[in-house]
Amino acid sequence: MNAWSEAESIDFRGPLDVTSAATALLDSDNMVIGWSEAAEELFGYEPHEILGRRVDTLMVGRSTHEHALIELLDRSVGPTCRNEARIARHRDGHQIEVATTICSFSGQDGSPQIMAAVPLEPLRSWEAHQAMLRGLATQSPIGLGIYDTELRLTWANAKYESEIDRKFSEYAGKRVDELYNGGEVLTEGYPRALEDVMRGVIETGEPVFGLLYQARPPADPEHEHVWSCAYYQLRDPDGHVLGVCEDALDITERYRAQQRLALTVRAGVRIGTTLDMITTAREIAEVVIPAFADSVTVDLVEGVLEGEEPRPQGESPSLVRVVERVGSPYSDADGEDAPTGGPFRVAYEPGSPQQAALSSRKAVIIDRRSESAHPERNGMHSTLAVPLRARGTTMGLVTFQRDESSAPFDHDEMSLSNELATRTALSIDNARRYTRERASALTLQRNLLPRGLPEQSAVEVAHRYLPADIGLGVGGDWFDVIALSGTRVGLVVGDVVGHGMNAAATMGRLRTTVRALARLDLSPDELLSRMDDLVLQGVEEQEAGAGPGADEGLGVACLYAVYDPVSRVCTAARAGHPPAAVVDPDGTFDLLEIPPGPPLGVGGLPFESMEISLPEGSLLALFTGGLVQDRDRDMDTGVAKLKDVLSDRASTLEELCDRALAELQPNGPATDDAALLLARTHELGADQVIGWELEAEPSAVSRARTLALDQLAEWGLDELAFTTELVVSELVTNAVRHASGPVYLRLIRDRSLHCEVSDKGHTSPNLRHSATDDEGGRGLFIVAQIVQRWGTRYTASGKTIWTEQALP
Template sequence: MNAWSEAETVDLRGPLDVTSAATVLLDSESVVIGWSEAAEDLFGYEPREILGRPLETLIVGRTAQVQPFIELLDRPVSAACRSEASVARHRDGHRIELATTICSLAGPDGAPQIMVAAPLEPLRSWEAHQAMLRGLATQSPIGLGIYDTDLRLTWINAKYQSEIDRKFSEYAGKRVNELYDGGEVISEGHPPRLEDVMQSVIDTGEPVFGLLYEARPPADPEHDHVWSCAYYRLTDADGHVIGVCEDALDITERYRAQQRLALTVRAGVRIGTTLDMITTCREIAEVAIPAFADSVAVDLVEGVLEGEEPRLHGETQSLIRVVERFGTPYAHAGSEDAPSAGPYPVEYETGSPQMTSLVSRKAVTLDGGRRAETDEGEETGAHSTLAVPLRARGTTMGLVTFLRSDNPAPFENEELALANELATRTALSIDNARRYTRERASALTLQRNLLPRGLPEQSAVDVAHRYLPSDIGLGVGGDWFDVIALSGTRVGMVVGDVVGHGVNAAATMGRLRTTVRALARLDLSPDELLSRLDDLVLQGAEDQEAGAVPATDEGLGVACLYAVYDPVSRKCTAARAGHPPAASVDPEGNFKLLDIPPGPPLGVGGLPFESMEIELPEGSLLALFTGGLVQDRDRDIDTGVAKLKGVLTDRESTLEELCDRALSELQPDGPATDDAALLLARTHELGADQVIGWELDAEPSSVSRARTLVLDQLAEWDLDELGFSTELVVSELVTNAVRHAVGPVYLRLIRDRSLHCEVSDKGHTSPNLRHSATDDEGGRGLFIVAQMVQRWGTRYTPTGKTIWTEQALP
């Protein structure tokens, strides 16, 4: 309280208190007639030196310092008193700035007066303190309250009273839980009841700062408010505890803004963690409940889940409910037990917030409207609805509906920006997942078309295979395998590993697999096949450098192993390019890695490729596999091969069972860091009654002998129906060999799934099929042969060549 501001009384407390200020008694002529010890200390005069002297001896003028304060002092305190800011002269001559109050003792003029004086600076400081206290009581934005030791309210300031909005006498003496409805401490590390916090402050004397308290004040019982509170113990001059003081600042708006910001940050971390659309929709519900909404429903435009481009059709749009969540959030949106009501079709009426949001492409709110219902028809109790479209890259893919039921506050304008942010993040993630789904479908289609759908029927080997891509979501990798039927009942087997994953790797794998099949049909040896395949890969790399084809690295560094097994000789010939060797298990269960000479990966160049040849007993198991099956980051290849050995040496299991066991032993946790391919082949031998051969001299008479031998053998095999065509084929091929080649001619017949006829000689010149002119005397024989058989071709050997044909059995 300002000592100069009261019109009726004089407040002499503080520096001007008569018990501490300098006091001078004056007569009616302003002559000093009384002198206090404090006056002696202030002015330096002893009583004998100043008594009887006029006041002007002390007061020599008025001060010019701090004009607003002077004006304050110049106002009369009462009719009998006046206050001034004066300049006095000390006995030693220095000047003193004073605040003085002079009052008449009796009232009428001519009566004695009393003057109270104090230095101006301490008074000014005291006045500032008084102003501060007055401001805390009347103008401070911080609510102040004093509770006694029983935690009953004894005093409040004006801010506190505005929150209570009643006369102080109506609630004085009440405890805090009687003043606020449903109040709770929301700061971690403190008791939930505010009274417990205050009691702890009284008991321990430790102050509490920055405590957050949420409640509904009596002045606004419909909305929750948040205060930042401080509590400290109050003691009297003797140190006795008299209560606890509360400082409370309403930070509701700031707290809500911080909560919205925290929710935005959490959304950035939690939404879009996978490329699964349903999981993404669950994640926005997880983020929004219960901090933003009490219930969340997510609907997508029909076709989005299948990866299709969403198309809106006005107010007749078909929507699919993907997620519907009421109550508390789930622990993890991607877990199997995460609840989800969808997907199922939903319809909204024209004019509903949802349909209005879809049509306008804006967020739409509805307060106090029809209460929402679950799909079982039960009311959710929602009183406020906020529908926000899910838009990304200019396309609307659906909408998300936020509902409030437990939270009494409706959705406000400040929260629309947050809702739009949540919807935008979700929409971008959904669109990414939709594009991924579309690409995945395309990649799976590509993979199905490129990998073998079925292996050819042949008698050389029984086969089983497995392929496990590392990208289990996309389902496409760069590993491949194939089994190729060759001439003479032989079979070619190949496994390969393309660097990388995805569509590009699958496309490269498809090109290489097709190329290997084409080269294998030429009956090339394994080392020559890999050499030609290497040339093609290098040529593709050169085309990329020249810009003739799009740049891609998948073709470089390809690993490949190619093996050919002949069931007649039981010999297996194999070569490899940067690939792990194949393994074999003989009928007795002895396991070994084949000593195939290593070659560089395709496209790298350097060392030539070499083949190795091994004779396999009938019933041997041949295993071709890629590096991803036996090696990963946590396991070297030797450990993987040892595990594979333990599986393959089981002679009691079928090939299919061995494949399954190999994957379960070597890939127990599913796909590893690299694709894995496994091809198992159980070898067979053609019996002596299926193969017969003759060596003929290179002379014309051998042609007639060859026809006779073939016809007799066909009769023995009950294949007389093929006699005419086979006789013609043998006659033409032996004639060409006798006429154009050197050395003996070897004729062989093989009866398997088809009839194979082979004529071998020492020459390296292959006959050419041509169309003879009408006046040509020859050149029609090979053309006739080609018309009478299913297939024919030339196979080169280190000592010559073999012309072969195949005919279907009757």
């Protein structure tokens, strides 16, 4: 029995049924010889009033809907009867539009007849109900099935039958899990098995609507379908449960479209969350498995990982595998379980989908399900290869694969894969550009900040630099340690307004300028005055050029201090910068009262230095404002925290630097760069420094040579006797000849041998090439050739000529 015959066999009695319609018996002359109670109710005539009269006395005309009603009545009662649509007059005079059917008992003219009549509207309503039932049984796109209390199929409509793809008699009485292969309920909150859902409806009476069910119907066993289902109890008139009815609408295409949309939204949120290329490759794998693919590999063009611009390489670029994921958990090419321990090169054979995708620059689908003799080696039967292209350049390739349990890729999914690949490629390209810029920035940083601190004995130092731009790693703050003559050391911290590449470039120029001026042995206040002039001149040139960054030099802060390990005197000056702090050997913390000066580039105001004598083992702390203050903390609070850290005398300088950053910048600088330079002072011993005061007369030269040679012998530096004798002789001779007052000779034995000659003059000797006929002028030239370094240092009372020689 099919769905149509099942529907036809059900007794859906209509209004013209003789048990319910108004009926009258007519003789051969259409005289009324019988009258029912329903006829009396419809027309208002009692039997004694109508019997013996012709039926035409009731009918006064034909209905305007006669044609449509005749067709309706013909479908309802069949061709053996005469169907009419008439206007009848009620006993009280009002008119009634009725449909009548007159049937002969024998089917021959002249035989008695029976007439059935009903009002038009009930007949129309009954026909609509009939049409609805026929539509549900034969034309509805919704599959209808009725299961008994044992969950066995007892009736199904035509749509249900088409999905099973067999006659109803062949599967009647089967359970749902016997009809559909691998079915599973997708809606959360319900049992995974559909029979459990249906059994719950029978037991509780609670209907279920909008339930998503996925399975492979017998009519299409190769593909997963999804239905939106409803289940509700069926009861008889006495309330006994007969079973459960199933309404199932196939929404496979709509469900797949929703899944694709959800995948696109998820990709937009989860792909490209970082500026790391391998992480981005992992993210696309995490997004598509298992919702879109069973296996994913991501290959990048060689050089992209280093931030290089992909170069045109024809149809076969050199690729590097960075991610390879099959199911979950997964392994990456750079993970610990990777066979090579990192990204490795891959090559694809000509004719492969990957090679075709690279050459065509388009997505390529290969389905090998029909090629059973050539399955994929890893068990994958459907492959979708998509090039990763961004801004017109191929960045790499992503390959999606599905095994035999999943449906092959289709063209709609190819469009989705293109969107995923484009999003991934743009993120990878952004990460590549960031990698390149960061590499450039780090190179700039390495060149701008000290690569290594000079070897010197004056102080032990440690430092930390924390740029506000953590990504690029550069900013406007800087620090420096500069070895000066006479074993002295210069300590510098500075701060350029802003951070990033522009501030770093400005910082680099200023740091170089400070080093150059410091090597001239300028005092801190004079050095800052020179810097102020140079910065102001640079700002004026930038403003005149109206170029970008015209205000980069404005508001530059700097602190410069010089420590002399011989005298233990520290001289410092500052320009718009926080003062330095000092911690005595007993742990007392103080901020140095360095006279404040305006920021560099303001001009017009002088700078002033201060001097302080520091006990050996004192701790100097130079820091920028970004370390001790931010938008949520003032400088006093930050300095108090720094005091708590630096007062710990048991920690090393490196440990103090780490603790200072942990306390003051636990989450990194929020708005400004931060620099910290710690220096623990040392003192040169009395056996390392010796000096003599000589009269400014010719005999002083001979005495100076004798004193120097005797001291070298005492220090065990006889190898330097010849050169030192020559240096002392030349420098003392010049002082006696060109200066006034006593001459002071000092020797310092440290990492090198320092020889200094001081006098009361303020004129500095110049190194020059003497002409062939000159009688003098070659002494200083010879001195410059035999020593490592030499120079002039000015003091308040005169000048000092100094030289350095490497120890043997």
